Structures are given as C-alpha cells and as structure tokens.
Amino acid sequence: MSTANRETPSPTAGRAGMKKELPEQFKDYRHVWVFIELERGQVHPVSFELLGEGRKLADKLGVELAAVVLGPPGEATWHAVAEAFAYGADLAYVIEDPLLAHYRNEPFTRAMTDLLNTYKPEILLLGATTLGRDLAGSVATTLLTGLTADCTALDVDADGSLAATRPTFGGSLLCTIYTLNYRPQMATVRPRVMAMPQRVDKPVGRVIQHKLAMAEEDVVTKILGFLPDNQSAKANLAYANVVVAGGLGLGAVENLQLVKNLARAIGAEYGCSRPLVQKGWMPADRQIGQTGKTIRPKLYIAVGISGAIQHRVGVEGADLIVAINTDPNAPIFDFAHLGIVIDAIRFLPALTEAFTRRLSPHNRDKLAS
Amino acid sequence: MHIVVCIKQVPDSAQIRVHPVTNTIMRQGVPTIINPYDLFALEEALRLRDAHGGEVTVLTMGPPMAEDALRKALTYGADRAVLLTDRYFAGSDTLATSFALSQAIAKVGETFGMPDIVFTGKQTIDGDTAQVGPGIAKRLDLLQLTYVAKIASIDLDAHEITVERRSEGGMQMLKSRLPCLITMLEGTNEIRRGSLDDALRAARSQIVKWSAADAGIEDLTKCGLRGSPTVVKRVFAPTSRAEKAAQIDTTDKSLRDLADDLIAAIFTRQPALEQELAVDGGA
Ligand SMILES: Cc1cc2nc3c(=O)[nH]c(=O)nc-3n(C[C@H](O)[C@H](O)[C@H](O)COP(=O)(O)OP(=O)(O)OC[C@H]3O[C@@H](n4cnc5c(N)ncnc54)[C@H](O)[C@@H]3O)c2cc1C
Ligand SMILES: Nc1ncnc2c1ncn2[C@@H]1O[C@H](COP(=O)(O)O)[C@@H](O)[C@H]1O
Numbered sequence: 001m002s003t004a005n006r007e008t009p010s011p012t013a014g015r016a017g018m019k020k021e022l023p024e025q026f027k028d029y030r031h032v033w034v035f036i037e038l039e040r041g042q043v044h045p046v047s048f049e050l051l052g053e054g055r056k057l058a059d060k061l062g063v064e065l066a067a068v069v070l071g072p073p074g075e076a077t078w079h080a081v082a083e084a085f086a087y088g089a090d091l092a093y094v095i096e097d098p099l100l101a102h103y104r105n106e107p108f109t110r111a112m113t114d115l116l117n118t119y120k121p122e123i124l125l126l127g128a129t130t131l132g133r134d135l136a137g138s139v140a141t142t143l144l145t146g147l148t149a150d151c152t153a154l155d156v157d158a159d160g161s162l163a164a165t166r167p168t169f170g171g172s173l174l175c176t177i178y179t180l181n182y183r184p185q186m187a188t189v190r191p192r193v194m195a196m197p198q199r200v201d202k203p204v205g206r207v208i209q210h211k212l213a214m215a216e217e218d219v220v221t222k223i224l225g226f227l228p229d230n231q232s233a234k235a236n237l238a239y240a241n242v243v244v245a246g247g248l249g250l251g252a253v254e255n256l257q258l259v260k261n262l263a264r265a266i267g268a269e270y271g272c273s274r275p276l277v278q279k280g281w282m283p284a285d286r287q288i289g290q291t292g293k294t295i296r297p298k299l300y301i302a303v304g305i306s307g308a309i310q311h312r313v314g315v316e317g318a319d320l321i322v323a324i325n326t327d328p329n330a331p332i333f334d335f336a337h338l339g340i341v342i343d344a345i346r347f348l349p350a351l352t353e354a355f356t357r358r359l360s361p362h363n364r365d366k367l368a369s
Numbered sequence: 370m371h372i373v374v375c376i377k378q379v380p381d382s383a384q385i386r387v388h389p390v391t392n393t394i395m396r397q398g399v400p401t402i403i404n405p406y407d408l409f410a411l412e413e414a415l416r417l418r419d420a421h422g423g424e425v426t427v428l429t430m431g432p433p434m435a436e437d438a439l440r441k442a443l444t445y446g447a448d449r450a451v452l453l454t455d456r457y458f459a460g461s462d463t464l465a466t467s468f469a470l471s472q473a474i475a476k477v478g479e480t481f482g483m484p485d486i487v488f489t490g491k492q493t494i495d496g497d498t499a500q501v502g503p504g505i506a507k508r509l510d511l512l513q514l515t516y517v518a519k520i521a522s523i524d525l526d527a528h529e530i531t532v533e534r535r536s537e538g539g540m541q542m543l544k545s546r547l548p549c550l551i552t553m554l555e556g557t558n559e560i561r562r563g564s565l566d567d568a569l570r571a572a573r574s575q576i577v578k579w580s581a582a583d584a585g586i587e588d589l590t591k592c593g594l595r596g597s598p599t600v601v602k603r604v605f606a607p608t609s610r611a612e613k614a615a616q617i618d619t620t621d622k623s624l625r626d627l628a629d630d631l632i633a634a635i636f637t638r639q640p641a642l643e644q645e646l647a648v649d650g651g652a
Binding site: 037039040044102103104105106109129130131133134136137138140141142144145146147148149150163167168169170172173174175176177178179180181182220221222223224225226227228229241242266267284291298299309312313319320321322323328332333334335336337338339340341342346347350351353354355358359 | 380382462463464467494495497498499500501502503504506507508512513514515516531533535536537538539540541542543544545546555556597598599600601602603604605606607610613614615616617619624625627628629631632634635638639642643645646647
C-alpha cells in the first residue's frame with residue numbers, strides 16, 4: 001500500500017495528539033517479537049514476511065528481533081527456530097510441549113501471555129491467518145493492550161511508537177493507529193502483504209526456553225480430528241508467481257474457460273473478482289482482494305476487472321499488473337503498469353495462442369542457446 | 370437453550386464514497402445494513418433454537434438508530450432484541466467494544482437466563498478486525514471457537530459441543546464445552562426469509578434499551594475512547610500511482626499482432642519472466 005500525500009485529521013486526532021507519558025510499569029518493555037506460526041511441521045510463510053518487517057522495525061529502534069516458536073517437542077520445532085534465524089531473528093523464545101502440537105486457543109494463549117509477561121517486548125507481530133487472529137484477540141484482551149488488525153504498513157515514529165496503517169471503510173481510506181500507553185503494541189498482517197525477506201543461512205542464535213504451565217487436563221477443548229484440504233483442488237493463489245483473474249467483464253460463466261486456458265498456457269494460477277464468487281461462478285478461495293486473497297505475483301493479468309479499491313488492495317504488491325478492459329477510463333488503468341483496451345472475449349484466445357507460440361519447446365530451445 | 374447473537378449495524382460499504390477534496394467519508398444517504406457476516410451467526414442460532422428449543426436474543430452496541438438492525442433481526446425470527454446505547458460508548462475500539470458487550474451479555478444472562486452459546490460474526494465490514502468475538506470470550510471466560518464452519522452436535526445435558534473449525538490448511542474437528550463463544554464462518558448457511566408472524570411480532574416488539582448504567586457498567590473508564598488503548602492518528606486516501614498504465618496501441622492491428630505486442634511489452638518490463646514461463650507453462 002502506498003503512503004499518504006493528502007491527509008485530514010481524524011475525528012479522534014485531538015485526543016490522540018495528547019500523548020501521555022508511558023506508564024511506569026511499561027517502561028522496561030523492549031524488543032520486537034514475531035510469532036512463528038508452526039502447523040503440522042510447516043512454518044507459515046507469513047511468519048518470514050513478518051520477520052523481514054520486524055527486522056526493519058528493530059533496526060530503527062536499535063533493539064533485538066526475537067522469534068516466538070511454540071511447538072511440540074522434536075525436530076519440527078527446532079527446524080522452525082533455525083528458519084527464524086535464517087530469516088533474520090537475533091534470538092528465539094521457545095516453548096516445547098505436546099500441548100502445542102496442534103493449535104488450540106487455550107494452551108497457545110497461555111504460552112504466549114506467559115512469555116509476554118515474563119520477557120516484556122514492546123512490539124508483537126502475528127500473521128492475520130485464522131490461527132493468528134484467533135490467538136491475537138485472546139492475547140490482547142488478556143493483557144488489555146491495543147491490537148491493530150490486518151495492517152498494510154508498519155513503521156516506528158520519531159518517539160519510538162509503532163505506527164500501524166490499515167485500510168478502513170471498506171478499503172476506501174487508510175488509517176494509522178497507535179497504541180500509545182499500553183505494551184506490548186500488537187499488530188497482525190495478512191499473508192503476502194509484506195515482501196519475503198532474503199533467506200541467509202546462519203548458525204542458530206540465542207535460544208531462551210520456557211515451560212508451559214499447563215497440562216492436558218487443564219485444556220477443555222479437545223481435537224477429535226483434522227481433515228486436510230484437498231491440496232490438488234485447492235488454489236495456492238497467494239503464493240503463485242503468475243496469476244490471471246477474470247471479472248464481470250467476462251459476461252458469462254462459459255467465458256471463464258478463456259481465463260483458465262490462458263492460465264494453463266503460462267503456468268499461472270487463476271482467480272477472480274468478488275462478484276464471480278457471489279454468482280457462484282468460482283469458489284471463494286479464488287477471490288482476490290480485500291475480502292479474498294492478497295497476491296504478490298511477478299505478473300498479474302486482470303481480465304474484465306474494473307479495479308475497485310477492494311480489488312486493488314489485494315493486487316498492488318504485484319511486480320507487473322496488466323489490464324485487459326474495454327473501458328479506457330476503468331480505474332484499473334490507474335494502477336496497472338500495462339493496459340490494452342479491447343474486448344477480452346475476442347482477445348484472450350489470440351493472447352493464449354501467442355503465448356503458447358512464444359513459449360513453445362522449439363522457441364524455448366532457441367532462447368536457451 | 371438460550372443463545373445470544375451479537376450483530377452490528379454497518380454502513381453498506383458498497384455505497385460508501387470518499388469526498389474527493391476533503392478526503393472524508395460521505396455518510397449522508399448511505400444505507401445501513403446488518404453486517405453480512407453476522408447473518409450467518411444469526412441463522413445458525415435460529416436453527417439451533419428450532420432444533421433444541423429455547424430463545425435467541427440479538428444484541429447490538431450502537432447509536433439509537435441501530436434499533437433498525439435489531440428489528441430486522443426480529444423479522445428473521447429472533448425472540449428478543451437488546452440495544453446497548455450510550456454516549457460513553459462512542460469511539461470504542463475492539464477492546465472497549467468487547468468490554469461493553471461482555472458486560473451487556475452478563476446482564477442479559479442475569480435478566481433472561483444464562484446463555485449456552487454466544488455467537489458473533491467472523492468479522493465486520495467496517496471494523497474488519499475479527500477481534501471482538503475473541504475479546505468477548507476472554508472477558509466472559511467462555512471457551513472460544515472461531516471460524517466455525519459447522520456445528521456437528523450439541524449435547525445440552527452433558528454441556529458438550531462438537532464443531533468443525535476452519536484452520537490453516539484444513540478443518541479441525543473440535544469437542545468443547547458449553548457455554549462457549551462461536552464466531553461463524555461465512556457461506557455456511559443462508560439467512561431465512563422470516564415468516565409473516567415474525568414480521569408482525571417484530572413490528573409490535575419492544576426493544577430492550579440499556580444505557581451503560583442499565584447494563585450494570587460501573588467503570589466508565591473502560592468504555593469508549595477512554596477505554597480504547599488504540600488511537601487513530603491519521604486518516605488518508607491511498608495515493609494513486611504517478612503514471613497511468615502504458616497502453617498498447619490497438620489501431621489497425623490484427624488480434625495476433627496485438628497479442629504479440631502485449632507479450633513483448635510484458636517481457637521487456639520483466640525479462641526474467643520469459644524463462645520462468647517457458648519452464649512452467651508453454652508445454
Ligand atoms: C466490503 C466489500 C468488500 C469487497 N471485497 C472485494 C474483494 O475482495 N475483491 C473484489 O474483487 N471485489 C471486492 N468487492 C467488490 C468491489 O467493490 C467491486 O464491486 C468488484 O471488484 C467489481 O468486480 P468486477 O471488476 O469484476 O466488475 P465490474 O466493476 O462490473 O467491472 C467489469 C469490468 O469489465 C469491463 N468489461 C466489460 N466487458 C468487457 C469485455 N468484453 N472485455 C474486457 N473488459 C470488459 C468493464 O469495462 C468493467 O471495467 C468488495 C466490496 C465490498 C463492499
Ligand atoms: N458494536 C457491536 N455490537 C454488537 N456486536 C458487535 C459490535 N461490533 C462487533 N460485533 C460483533 O463482533 C464481530 C467481529 O467484529 P470485528 O472485530 O469488528 O470484525 C461482528 O461480526 C459482530 O458479531
């Protein structure tokens with residue numbers, strides 16, 4: 001998300017401007033923490049994206065960046081710790097306990113709040129995933145501190161407070177939110193909103209281990225089973241390198257095939273704007289935008305999509321945005337890099353064919369030589 | 370069983386416009402609706418009541434006009450509506466909202482019977498934080514079941530509930546205990562039309578209106594702006610990119626040439642892409 005040039009004071013700015021001195025009990029809160037989301041042996045990539053962002057905040061504040069790894073005893077947890085170091089953490093707080101093998105609110109809230117109360121960080125970042133949002137809400141309410149959800153930009157002010165920017169009013173405006181008099185300052189960020197930092201192999205840094213003060217008998221909610229999503233049918237839009245998406249301009253459900261054909265020809269994932277989900281033309285996990293997925297591909301081709309603000313916020317991180325639209329005044333041309341004003345129904349077959357021609361094995365050999 | 374559903378009246382953000390010069394939200398004439406995500410929670414609550422007997426109370430914190438949302442919920446078949454309204458609540462963030470709502474739910478419990486389940490929507494379309502539900506759960510010390518896709522079973526005698534919960538990469542099957550707080554996933558059901566009887570009853574119903582004092586809230590420093598640790602410092606419009614999209618010239622060209630032109634323009638800007646696409650696609 002881009003930064004401001006035009007701004008107006010918010011209705012509450014008058015009050016907010018009166019910054020009070022940070023209460024005594026919070027003065028020793030220091031360092032930036034990132035919660036590492038570990039599920040079934042895998043770290044969610046949003047955790048690494050947050051380490052990249054956390055590194056910048058920590059450097060600006062001149063403090064350390066810590067990873068918080070909560071997991072079952074064993075290899076997966078230590079692998080997550082090593083990965084956290086590779087993505088920039090200076091140290092890691094680790095709780096290994098069988099209760100942390102699969103996410104449940106009760107043991108994770110307890111583990112996290114105990115760590116926070118013991119080691120007192122000034123900032124805590126979590127992914128705005130189902131897990132992160134479930135945990136963040138409980139932790140913030142337990143500690144009675146501020147939480148800014150689904151941020152699109154994070155920064156620290158001259159006086160060292162966290163400036164968390166997020167969309168408001170359905171994405172039409174942005175607002176910057178502070179937690180001035182409470183610690184830690186908490187924020188969640190959606191996957192793919194922040195760029196993935198460089199991974200650097202480095203030796204494991206400092207590790208601080210902590211115990212979970214809870215036993216299985218203390219946890220009311222029991223896990224009866226887990227049904228993994230059918231991976232092959234599932235879109236991995238958020239992390240795709242190339243995405244082609246269709247909008248209402250396609251006119252009819254049959255024309256979706258044109259988008260799918262183009263996607264297949266260039267090895268892309270396909271997605272759509274929200275109205276197509278509402279019409280039942282595509283499943284909800286293919287929706288791109290504010291209430292769908294945020295994507296960050298190298299190439300995004302938007303076909304028959306007007307470029308409403310709610311769509312725009314989900315695609316702005318793309319390196320190259322190409323728009324195909326019949327209306328030269330469509331808002332999408334305000335943020336696309338390349339555009340063509342043309343009837344997509346006629347143009348898509350030609351484009352698919354031209355890509356196939358250009359990328360054919362024959363030409364590929366030529367390219368390689 | 371007694372079920373409380375928290376609903377919020379929100380501006381229909383599809384129709385929100387930002388004033389191009391002053392950069393403020395133009396609220397005049399923007400219709401309000403029940404937060405769409407809350408309708409999934411309400412429908413689920415109504416289904417549970419229909420299956421197990423009992424009552425559904427809808428609760429909202431908002432300005433006096435939020436009564437409209439409550440009346441609408443009554444036409445869908447809710448049994449009782451409570452409006453928590455007081456100027457002390459103005460400017461509440463999620464922490465202050467969850468405080469006020471949890472106090473009101475406790476009061477609803479005292480007055481009309483303790484709830485077995487408190488429902489919220491997954492998130493609102495104006496606040497959009499998904500934090501108020503977990504906040505209420507923590508404050509009332511209820512078990513928290515978020516992103517519930519399906520309520521598989523409820524055993525009122527044993528106080529047990531099993532649900533399917535959406536989690537990263539799959540569905541969790543969870544068994545937990547009543548009372549609990551559930552945030553309902555979208556698309557899991559469809560709000561009923563409501564019967565004529567319900568519409569007539571809704572028109573006649575008295576909506577329970579509580580001030581902070583009526584709800585038993587003594588500590589006003591936990592409400593509204595004063596009870597909100599977060600502070601909005603600036604509101605601004607996203608800037609547009611400096612330049613508009615470079616357009617492919619479409620005059621007097623065949624579709625085939627236009628396609629080649631567009632592809633050439635793409636690879637000029639992103640030269641490394643050609644190799645990648647050739648490997649991934651093209652076959
Ligand atoms: C709370 C909220 C959340 C939302 N979240 C999202 C979200 O996450 N994602 C999202 O996408 N939307 C979201 N929306 C909806 C959003 O506001 C827009 O309504 C939506 O993105 C418009 O979809 P569209 O561009 O496909 O359709 P339209 O706006 O109808 O645009 C269709 C476009 O196709 C062009 N066109 C027509 N015929 C052709 C043709 N033959 N060839 C080429 N072009 C053609 C038209 O010129 C037009 O620009 C949200 C809205 C709200 C209120
Ligand atoms: N003012 C309110 N009154 C009643 N319920 C609310 C209010 N604000 C939020 N909620 C409930 O909390 C859920 C999550 O809201 P939010 O955290 O704003 O995304 C909503 O879906 C509602 O069910």
